[in-house]
Amino acid sequence: MKHAARSLRFMAVPDSHGPYHEQVSDYEDAEYLGNITIGTPEQQFRVILDTGSANLWVPDTTCGQNKDNCDTGFCNISQLCSYLCPNPNCCNSGGGPNACDGKSKYDSSLSKTFVADGRKWSIQYGTGSASGIIGQDIVRFGSPGTNQLVVPGCVFGQATSLAPFFARQPIDGILGLAFKSIAVDGVTPPFLKAVDDHLVDQPVFTVFLEHVGGSSCSLRFIEEFQIDTMVRFPF
Structure with a gap:
């Protein structure tokens, strides 16, 4: 498998604490993964950095526990699931683990800054x-202890059901980086919320991509571009 350390940067407005830097990993030359935290105190998640969607979601503590729709054994039999399981999202290929298993889950009861919304979402x-x-809380770009981009009041999804595909992915959720116009329920994506709050200058980022065999790659938000040394590491 091909993995590499990449660089993601957010350029801050003058007199702030930027620029913000985060290591980003390349998974199979197909996905870019980064770390974020949500809530107070911080709860950490690994997410796909997705330029093709505009919503942030992570698994909720109740993910995969929908007993009303997933309490039948047919949901764990791949040949019968799509025909007899009430909720296709409960289906597990080959009777494998639920897609929510093994992922970090957001616990709203532990966060002092969580605000309930009440709406439901589906992507x-x-x-x-x-x-x-849907919930609302502080989102921080980067791992705890780093110089994070802190964005209060972000609207995000608390996933209670995931398709089987996500069981095979080394991620907890997805961070959409696209425009608000394609966001489900019209919510403001976290990075654009940072723009609205004047934490960064513009809703612009540049991406330089090179095959894993190359020497470098960088992703930097706003104004600057930099090439960083690529480092291989195992998952």
């Missing part, structure tokens, strides 16, 4: 769907 990707409830 259909080409590889499967995710659905749940």
Whole structure:
């Protein structure tokens, strides 16, 4: 498998604490993965950095526990699931683990800054769907202890159901970086919320991509571009 350390940067407005820097990993030359935290105190998640969608979601503590729709054994039999399981999102290929298992889950009861919303959401990707409830909390780009871009009041999805595809992915959720115009329920994506709050200058980022065999790659938000040394590491 091909993995590499990449660089992601957010350029801050003058007199702030930027620029913000985060290591980003390249998974199979197909996905870019980064770390974020949500809530107070911080709860950490690994997410796909997705320029093709505009919503942030992570698994909720109730993810995969929908007993009303997933309490039948047919949901764990791949040949019968799509025909007899009430909720296709419960289906597990070959009777494998639920897609929510093994992922970091957001616990709203532990966050002092969480605000309940009450709306439900559902997103259909080409590889499967995710659905749940909407909440609001602080989102931080980067791992705890680093110089994070802190964005208060972000609206995000607390996933209660995930398609089987996500069981095979080394991620907890997805961070959409696209425009608000394609966001489900019209929510403001976290990075654009940072723009609205004047934490960064413009809703612009540049990407330089090179095959994993190359020497460098960088992703930097706003104004600057830099090439950083590529480092291989195992998952």
